[in-house]
Amino acid sequence: MNGLLVLEDGACWRGEAIGRPGTSFGELVFNTAMSGYQEVLTDPSYAGQIVVMTAAHIGNYGVCGAEAESERVHVAGFIARDFPRRWSGAGGEESLADYLERSGVLGLHGLDTRAVVRRIRTLGAMRAGISTEVDDPEELRRRVLASPPMLGSDLALAVTPSASSVFEIDTPRFHVAALDYGMKRNIVRLLNRAGCRVTVFPATASAEQIQSVEPDGIFLSNGPGDPAALAGPIRTIEKLIGVRPIFGICLGHQLLGLALGARTFKLKFGHRGANHPVARTATGKVEITSQNHGFAVDATSLPAAVE
Helix, strand or coil: CEEEEEECCCCEEEEEEEECCCEEEEEEEEECCCCCHHHHHHCHHHCCEEEEECCCECCCCCECHHHCCCCCCCCCEEECCECCCCCCCCCCCECHHHHHHHHCCEEEECCCHHHHHHHHHHHCCEEEEEECCCCCHHHHHHHHHCCCCCCCCCCHHHHCCCCCEEECCCCCCEEEEEEECCCCHHHHHHHHHCCEEEEEEECCCCHHHHHHCCCCEEEECCCCCCHHHCHHHHHHHHHHECCECEEECCHHHHHHHHHCCCEEEEEEEEEEEEEEEEECCCCCCEEEEEEEEEEEEEHHHCCCCCC
């Protein structure tokens, strides 16, 4: 089954398709991790994005249900240099191709992913389309240009849960209220492991609802889309500032910045991968971190009182 990838600037590549046949659109981004592809697929932060993996071989160890970060695949499409036909893993339950097909997601391989990634790094992340149905690059590009951009998208509201839930542990030390804008399962597991009982709220929860459970702290989760498009959640966070300690990552960190009066901006091609070196300026120590964000807080826009 052949497939076509077309970027909004007109660049195109052809490859072999796996997964569910069809046509899909999204922002084309790249991830530099060499493993953890199932975690990437099921991370709600990737909603609305077609992900290119820079590692040459993706799918080597199959797919295992226990490694999913949410209840379903969220990426709009998945691309790699090669999806091996054979896989081998102690915990593997099925092949990546079968998993994508069952999840209704289109994958594409057999193309020059180095060229694709270099184009994104040079020109920036952009809209793209992949298809097994449309063979004309110009026609697919027209449809790409008609698709919604990432800037201004409120995708977090599409992936947030509809109701709150509680994750109990024996003899908790703290109670954390977590606002779920697209939260990964492992975040709750780590908070539980740290001794925290966790009450998860949807992104639409009010400040009064969150305060009613009397948490010791409030966590703002990761999630997809443009933080500046989430006016409602930002107003809620504004009401919570000073009431309880607040901490957040990814989209949650950006929303906290906006609630404090800062601005956010879209990164040229984002930071996505499990191997990003980060230096602590105070000590000079370098740590290898996992990253997944396409927006950032403009530190220079923070009010002086916050700094």
